[in-house]
Amino acid sequence: MNIGVGGVILLVLIALLLFGPNKLPELGRAVGRTLKEFKAGANEIMDTNDKKKEEAAPIEVQAEPLERANKRLPD
Template sequence: MSGIGAGGIILLVLIALLLFGPNKLPELGRAFGRTLREFKSGAREIMDDSDAKDKSRVEVSTAPDTEKTNKRLPE
């Protein structure tokens, strides 16, 4: 599995420092953290909605048919 590695991360931090300056980096980090948190929360909501729909389909399909069970046999 290939990754960035420690040298790559250091290089990215140095480039970010040169581009944005040391005063702007904490603000960018906070904004990125908020964005990531919102994305995770949205993805979790979509997954929960999907699970709820699947669960309701199973409950509906396994529910007994009341018309069939309430009918009386002819005498």
């Protein structure tokens, strides 16, 4: 979605009308803190998932060749 310069100016004007010039910096800080916390939480979840994947990595087992596995034991 490409808003463009005109769209950004329109959004800022609407925000000024709704919240007033005194509340905008406070609102901006709140949005910034929220985004920072969200990003930290998302990174934490991704790191936890990566660690679980590393811990649950399958152990490689070498299978016997088919010729050897299909031989019968002597009677």
